Amino acid sequence: MLQSIDDFIDAAIKGRYLTLFACIAVFIAGVIAWKLLPIEAYPELANPQVRVISLVPGKGPEEIEKLVTIPLEKEMNGIPGQTALRSISIYGLSVIISTFSDTTPTTLARQQVLERIQGASLPDGVSPRLEPEVGSLREIYRYCLHSPYYSSMGLRSIQQWELEKLFRQIPGVIGVVSAGGPTKSYQVNVDPYRLKAYGITLKEVFDAVSKSNATTGGGFLEHNGSALIIRQLGLIKNLDDIKNVVIKATPQGTPVRVSDVAEVKIGPLVRRGQVGKDYEDDVVEGIVLLRRGENPTQVLKALKSRLPAIEEQLPKGVQLAPLYDRDKLINQTLQTVGNNVTMGISLVVVLLAVFLADLGSAVITAVVIPLSILIAFICLTLMGVPANLLSLGAIDFGILVDSAVVMTENIVRRLSQEGHDLSPGERLILLGESAREVGGPIVFGIITIIATFLPIFTFSGVEGKLFKPLAITMVTALIGAGFVALTLIPVLMSFFMVKKPVKETTSPLVAIARLIYKPTLGWSLKHPLVVISFAVLAVSGAALLFGNIGSEFLPHLEEGNIWLRATLKPGSVTLEESVKVARRIRTTLIENYPEVRQVLSQEGGPDDGTDPAKFADQEHYVDLKPAREWRPQFKENKELLIAAMRKDLEQIPGVGFYFTQYIQTTLDEALSGVQGSLVAKIAGPDLAELEKLGRQVGHIMGETPGIVDVIVDPLLGQPQFVIEIDRAQAARYGLSEEDLKELVEIAIGGASASTVIEGERRYDLMVRLAAPYRNSEEALKDVLVDTPSGKKVPLSQLASLKTMNGATQIWREAGSRMATIRANVRGRDLATAVEDAQARVQKELNLPESYSVKWTGEFQRQREASHQLAIVLPVTLVLIIIILYLSCGTLGGAIVMFSVVPLAAIGAICALFLTHTYFSISAGVGLIALFGLAVKNGILLVSFVNEMRHEGFSIEEAIYQGSLVRMRPVLMTATIAAVGLLPAALSNEIGSQTQKPFAIVIIGGLISCTLLTLYVLPALYLKFGPSPGKKSGSGSRSSIRAELSDISGK
Template sequence: MLKRLFECSLDNRFLVLVFAGLIIATGVYSMTILPIDAVPDVTPNQVQILTNAPGLGPIEVEQFITFPVETAMSGLPGIERIRSVSRFGLSAVTIYFDEDLDIYFCRRLVMERLPRAREAIPAGLGNPEMGPISTGLGEIYQFEVRGDGYSLMELRTILEWDIAFKLRSVPGVIEVNTYGGELQTYEVQLDASKLIAYDIPIARVYEALERNNANAGGAYIEHAQEQYLIRGEGLIQTLQDIENIVVATRHDGTPIYIGNLGRVTYAPMVRQGAVTRDGRGEAVTGIVMLLIGENGRAVVNRVKEKLVQIQKALPEGVIIDPYYDRTDLVRKTIDTVATNLTEGAILVIAVLLLLLGDLRGGLIVATAIPLSMLVAFTGMVSARISGNLMSLGAIDFGLIVDGSVVMIENIVRHIAERRDTARQTARLSAGEIRAIIQESGREVLRPIFFAVGIIIIVYLPILTLQGIEGKMFRPMALTVIFALVASLVLAFTLTPVLASLVLRKGVKEEETWVIRRVKRFYRPLLARTMRHPAITGGIAAALFAGSLGVASMMGAEFIPKLDEGAIAIQAWRLPSVSLEESVRNTTQIERVLKSFPEVTSVISRTGRPEIATDPMGVEISDIYVLLKPDSEWETAETKEGLIEVYDAALKQAIPGTKFSYSQPIELRVQELIAGVRSDIAIAIFGEDMDRLKAIGDQVVQVVSKVPGAADTKAEQVAGLPYLRVIIDREAIARYGINASQILDTVRAIGGRIVGQVVKGNRRFSIQVRFRPEDRENFSRIRDIRVSDPQGRLIPITQLADVRIETGLAQVSRENIHRRLVVETNVRGRDLASFVAAAQRAVEQQIDLPDGYWIEWGGQFEQLQRASLRLAIVMPLALFLIFVLLYTTFNSVRPALLIYLNIPLAATGGILALALRGMPFSISAGVGFIALFGVAVLNGVVLMAYVLDLRKKGLSAEEAAIGGAMIRVRPVLMTALVASLGFVPMAVSTSAGAEVQRPLATVVIGGLLTSTALTLLVLPTLYVWEERLRERWAGFVGERKKKLS
C-alpha cells in the first residue's frame, strides 16, 4: 500500500500538486474561521439553577429551596455530582454532568425536572431558574458606565435598558450581567405610626396596590360598520398615581390615600453586591457573557462595534469605559505561540540547510511545515477545537518534518552518490532522477511510516484523559496528530514529487563542513565505545538509574500557572459586615494598591451581581489588579514578589481583613471545578454545622503550618447576626391574630414587591417598605403594632419573641451532604509534595468523629486523576510501540534494542527538568511523550539501515559502523530539528510561555542524551549482542559435535 501510494504520486505529479493546492485553499479558509482563545475552556459540563429568595436566611433557603431542587434533580442520567450554596436570599445549585453529554441535552433534562422542584417549594418563596448557558471563561468583556452628575441609580437604569438590553442582541452574547449601582424601584415608605393612627393593617396596603395596577380588555364592539377594540387602562405610571390610591375610607366617607400613610419615592432595591474602582467609590459595570461554543475573539469584536453605536445614543455626559477585554490576553498568548512557532521554523530550516547542504532539498522539506499546519487547522475546525496556547503550543515543526527529512536526505544522498560514481561532469536525465527517487524512496518507506506512526501512537494516551485535564490536553494531542498524519502523507506524496521537479539538475556531491567534522569526530569515538561495550552499557545504565533517583525527589504539579498579566485578590471580612462597610473597605484597598507604580487599574466586586452566577456574600470581595507589562515593573521583578509586597502593605493599612491571591481566569476556573478559589480544597463532610466549623478550624491550624501553605482559610459559615421574630402561637390565638399578619409586617421591613410600573420597554418594581427611620432601629421594630379583630393595636413584642442572635451565614452541600471547605494556595513548593505533607499532618493530628470525613480536591485532584489514567494507558502505548517495532523488523532483538532509546531519552528529560528547577507536570509529561516518539524514530532510522547492510553480507561490526556513518546525518537532522523547534518555547518569557516551558525543556534535554546514546550505545549494544549470539551459537555447535 505504501509503495503503491509512493509510486502513484510520482506517476501523477500534476494531480499531487493540484491536491496540495486544495490543501492550501481549504487550510487558509479554515484558518480564517478558526476560533481563537488564550487557553482551552476547561469549564465542567454543568448547569446552574439559581433561585432568588428575598428575605430568607441560609437555613430557610436550604430547607425550602435548595433541598427540593437537589431532590428533583437527583437521578438525572449522566449526573456526576451536585453542589449547592445556600446564602441569605439565594440558592445556587450546580449540577455536574458527564463530559460526554451535550450541554443542551443536559439543560433539557434539567428543564424537564424544574416543574417538580417548583411544586415542592412553598408558594411565594422563590422560583428556580437555570443560569445562562455560558462558561467559566465566558466573561469576555467588562466595562464601566459613568457620567458626571448622574446618580448610581440613573447609571444603573441606563446600563440595564440602554446598553445591556441592546448588547444581548449581539450574536454570541448569551447575557449581559449588571454589577454595582442601584436598581430603581417605585417605593412606598410606610410610616408605622401613621398605620397605627389610621388603623390600617399593612396587608391592606399590599392589596390596594395590587388591585389598582392593571389593564383590562373588553374585546370589541361594532359601530357604524367598524370594529372598536375596548381597553381599560389602569396601570400605574407615576409616583402621584401611587400616592392617590385609596386604601380605606373613614366612617365619614373621607378616603385614606397611600400618600397619607407615608411617602412614595424612587428608591433602590435591597442589594447584595457592589462594584468600586480605582479608589473613587462605587461604580456601575456590565459583564458581557459568551454563549458556550462561540468564538470569543469574534464576539468581542462584535460587542465593540455595537458599543460604538450605543455610545452615540446615550445621554450627554454618559460614557462606556471598558476595563477588561479578554482578547488582550488572547492576543498576547497567541503572539507568544506564533513567535515561538516562527522562530522554531526558522531554526528548523537553518538546520536543514546546514546539515543537508542543499538549498533546494532544504526548501522541499520546509514545505511540509505550512502544509501540515494548514491540514491541522482544517482538522481543528472540524473537531471544534479552538486555536489556543495548548492546542497550538505543543506543535514542534521538527516533529512535523521528520518524515520528509528522512525521505529527502536519502534521495539527496543517492543522487549525489550516483552522479559521483557514474559521470561526474554530466547532468543526470529526468528519467534517471526519477529512478533514483523511486529506489531511494522505497528504501525508507517502512522506516518512515512506522517511525512517524510510533510518534502518533505515543500521543494516543492523551486522548484518554477525562474531565478538566482532558479538556486541556486532548485538543493539543488531536492537533499534533492532525499535523503528523498530514506530514506523513506529504512525505510519501508531495516530497518525492517536488524532489523530482526541483532536483532535476542534480545536487552537490560533497557533504557539508559540519557533517564532515561530525563524522571525523564520531567514527573513532564509536570504534572506542565498541571496544568497551560493557563500560558503554554500564555508563548508560548508571545515568538512567541516577535520573530515576532524581525523579523520585522531584515534585509534581498539574500544569504551570499561565501569567494572565493581572492579579486577583480575594478579601474576606467578618460575615456580620454590611455592604456599605465592605464598599468603604475595598475603596481603601484600591487606594493602597493604586499607590504602586505598575498598577494601572483596580476593580473590586463585592457580593453578587444581578444574575448570581457567583454567589458571594457581601463580606467577600474579588479585587482585580491590572498591571503594566512586566518590563515596566518597579516594585518587584516577579509576580510572587509583587504579591509579597502588596500583601504586607494591605495588612498594615487594613488590619482584620484576610487576603488570598490568584489570577482572574484561574480564580473563576478553580471555583467552577472544585467550588473554591484556591489551589487546594479540603472538603469536610458531616451534618452538624457547629461540629464542621470546629473541625475546619483545626484543619486550618494544621495545614497553615505545612511549609508552602499560603492564604489558608475556612469557609465562613457562621457569625451572621439575626434579628429573629419568633411567633408566640398562644399569644396570637389569644388575640385572634393570624401569623400571616405578623409575617406581612416582617416582610415590610425588607420590602415586598407588589407590582410593576411599565414605561415603554422598561420595567420597574413597586415595593412596600417601612420608612428607614422605622426599619433601621431595633426599638422601633419592637414597637411595630399589629391590629386584632377588634381594632386594637397590639405591639409585636406581645405576639412574638423578638431577639438578636448569631447564626449561619452559609450552608454548602455536595451530593446532598453538608460540607465545609478549607482552602489554601501553594507557594514556593510543588503541589504533590505539599498535599502529601498536609495529608499526613491532618491524619496524624485530627481525629474525626463518626459520620464525618475529609476529601481533597482542587488542582491536586486533577493531577492525581490524570497521573492515574496515564499510568494505566502509557504502558499500553509503550507495548503498542514495541508491537510496531517488531512489525517493522520481524524480530524481537532489534525491537528491544531500539526500545532502549526510551529510558535513555527519559534520562535527559528528567535531568533537564531538575537542572531548571521545574517539577513534573502534565505539560512535562506531554513532553516525554513527544520525546519517546522522536527517540524511537531515530533508532528505527539507524537500525533499519544496519540490518540492510547485514543482509548484504557485512559483519555485525562493519554493518554497525557503516550504518551509523551513513545514518548519522538523518539522525542528527531529526534530533536537531525536533529539539531546536522547541528552543524558543524553552527560553521564552512572554505571556503563556510558562505552560510550554516544561514541555520544551523535556524534549530538548531528552534529545541531547537520546541522540548521543542512539549513535553510540545502540550500535555498540547491537555488535555486543551479535557477538554474544555468535559465541553462543559456536558453543552450542561444539556441544553438538561432542555429543555426536
C-alpha cells in the first residue's frame, strides 16, 4: 500500500501541470455543485405519515370514536410497513395517523391506506379523505389578509377561492390551509310556528330547497343545419332565488314560498376555530404547505418570485402580509454557519502563518480548505443528499487542513535542512522524497478518521437522519483533503520552493514550545511510571466526572420564536370565551415585552380538520426580535425571558401554559403523536379511570425538579345535551328512530340542502331552525316533530332530554384509549429528570389491571440514541485498533498508539463539565470524530519513532529525538483542528446550538490529548513499545540525522 501511495505522489509531481488543471476543474465543478446543492435548516426527521381526516358535523367524541374512528382503525391496522397507528376523536372530527417505516415510499403508503379505508362501514355522509402529502416540517410560509373594504368573511372567501388556487400552482407546494374568518354560507332559518300555520314540515322545506337548485340538458335540436344544444337552467344565483322557491301550494292554490316560513340570509358556517393577531381578534390566515421531499429553500424562492404576481390579482384594497417565513430561519442559520466558517478559516490561516513562520506556505496549505469542501459538495449533489445546518456547521477546517499541514511542514523542513547545496532539479527530487515520507502517515491518519465516522452510517431513526449527512460531508471532505494534500500541495510547492534554497524560519511560538518541551520530555522519559500513573488517575477521574454531566437527546435549535400552547380549563369553553383569553395573552406579551415583534394566536383549529383542536386549545406564535435588541435584564437568554413571561401569564386564571418553539413542537408531534418534548401516555379502556390516573401522573411530574409546563390533556368534562329516543313512544306516533335522527340533524345541527355556485366559488346552502328555537334547553324540548298523521308533537314527548358530562376528546394508540401528559424539562438534564419522575410514578401510582404507562417524546429518542451510541462507540474503537495494527504491524505498537483515545476523552469530559453542556448525541458524534483525530497524531509521532528505530537508533534516542522532531506537526495539527471549531463552540447565534456540543468535545479532547500525548505516549512506548521490525518508511538515515541535527541546534 505504501508503494502505491508513493507512486501516486510521484505521478502527481511529474504531471504537475495536469494535476493543477485537474484541481482547477474540480474547483469549477464544486462551485457549480454548491449552486445546485439543496440546503435546509433541518432534515426531514419523521417517518412517512398518512392522515385520514373525517368531518362528522354535530356528533360528539364518543359517537365519532364508535362509528368512524374504530371502523377505520380496524381496516387500517396491519398495513405492511406500518409502525404506529394513532387517532383522536373530538367534536365533529376524527383524525387517524398511520406512521410507516422510513423505507416505505410515501406514495405506496398513501395508496395502501386509501385502499383499506374503502372497506370501512361508516355512517351516511361521512367521507374520509387523506391529508396532502406533507412531511413533519410542512408549514413553510404563513400570511394574513387585511382590507378596510372587506369583512373577515369576505377575506376568507378571497383566501379560500382565489389565493389557495394561486399558491398551489407553485412547484413544491402541496396545499394551503385557510384559517380564521367565518366561512360564507347561504342560510334558511326556519320558523317552526310558521310551518305549523301553513301545515308544512321541515323536511318539505329541506327537500324543496334541495330540488330547486339543479340544471339539466335535453339533447339537441336541429335548426337550419345546425345542432342547438338544449339546456335547462335552474341554478340558484342569489338570495331572492332562494326566497322564491315554492315549497307547496295551499288548498286554495296559493303557493307557499321559502320566504313565507323562513328568514333567508348570508351568514357564517359553524366555526371550528379563530385566528387573532396582536390587537385583532379575527384575521384571515393562509398556511402554505410543503410537499414531502421538496427542498424548502427552492420552493420558498419560487414562492417569493410569484408573490408580486399573486398580489396583483388581489381585489383592490386587499393586502397580503407575511407572518412566518421558514426562509428566515434558514438564512439566519446559514449566516451563523457562514460566520463560523469565515472566522474558522481566518484563524486557521493565521495559525498556519504563525507555526510555519512563512505566509506563502500558510496560503498554499490553506488551499486545501475550499477544495476539500467543494469536493464534498460535488459528492452531496451527486448523491442527492441535501446539506443542513448540522452537516455544514460541524465541518472542522482544522481537521481538513491537517494533512496539508503535515505535508507542508515536512517539505519545508527537509528543503531548508538539506536543499541549500542542491540544484533546482535535485531539490525537486528531495521535495518528492519529503512528500513520500509522510504520505503513508497521512493516508493512514485519514483512514482512521474516516473509520470513526463509518459507524454513524449505522444510525437509524432520528439520529440517522440528523447525522448521516454530517458523516457523508465529513468523509467526502476528508477524502478530498487527502487527495489535495498528496497532489496539489507538493505540486504548488514545486512551483515556489525549488527554484532557490529555502530558508526555514523557526516560529517564536514553536521555539518557546520546544524550549519548554525538551527538559520536561527528558524528565518524563526518566520517570515513565510516574507519567503513566498520572494518566491513569486522570482517566479515572474523568470517568467519575462523566457521571455528573447529565444527558439529553440534542440541544434545541434556536428558532428566534416562542410557540406558546395554552390549555383552558374547563375544556368545554366556548369559542367566544377562548377568544377573550387569547386576546388577554396577546396583549400581555405585546405590551409588557418589547422583545416581542408580533403575536399570532389560533383558538381551536381550521375548519378543514387538518389540525384537530378544541376551542380550549390555543396556539400562540410569538415572533421575537434578535436577542441583541433585548433588554439587559434578560442577557440575551431565552430561558430568562420565558420565565418572566410565564410569571405574568400565570395571572390569567384557569389556563395552563406550555412553552416550546415552532419547528420543535411540530417535530415532537410527528415523532411521538403529541406536542410535547416529554410525554407520558397511559393506556387503558375507561376514560374516567384514565383521567384520574393522568391527573396523578401530572401531579407527580409537576413536583419533580426540572419538569415544568405540565399539561394533563382533559378527556372528560364536556357538557352535553343528550337526546335519547323513546322507541316505544315514537312508534305510537308512527315515527322511526331514523326519522327523529334526521330531524335532529336538520332542525338543530343544520344540514346542507344544496350548493350555491358563484362563478368558481361554491357555498353551502344550509337549512335549520331559526336560532331562538334551538339555542336553549327549553327551546330544544319544544322542537315540533312532524308525524305521518300530520300532527306536530314536541320532541320532549318522544325522547328523554338531559344534560350530562361526556368526553372532550378521545386519544387512541395501538387500538387502545389513552391519556396524555406533556411537559418540558428546564434547568436540569432530561435523563435524570425523567428517571426521577419514572421512579416516583412506579412507586406511587397504583395501576389497575390492563392499564400501562409509556414515556415518549424527546426522552425516548435520547434513550434510543444512547443505545445506538453504546454499540457504535465500541465498534469505532475496534476499527481504530485494527487500522493501527495495519499501520504499525504489531499489536503492541497499536495498543501504545490507541492509548491516546482515553487521553482525549479526559479533555472532552472536562470541557462538557466546565461549559455546563449536557452529553447528547451531538457530543457523542463529536467524541467519535475526536478519537480519529487523536489517533492520527499518535500515528504521526509513533511512525517517525519506528522509522528511527528501523534505521538503527536506540529506543531511548528514537523516542526522545523523534518526539522533538514531531512536536511541531503534532502541536500544529491539534491546535489548528481545535481553533477551526472555536467559532462554532463560542457562537450563541440562531442555529449554533446543535453544533456546540460537537465542537466543545473536540476542542477539549484535543487540548488534553495533545498535551498528554507528547508525554504519555513516549513514556508508554518506552515501557511497552514494540521491537523494531522491517523497514517500512521512505526516509533515510541521512535525512533523519539532518532533522535531529537541526533540532539539537535549536
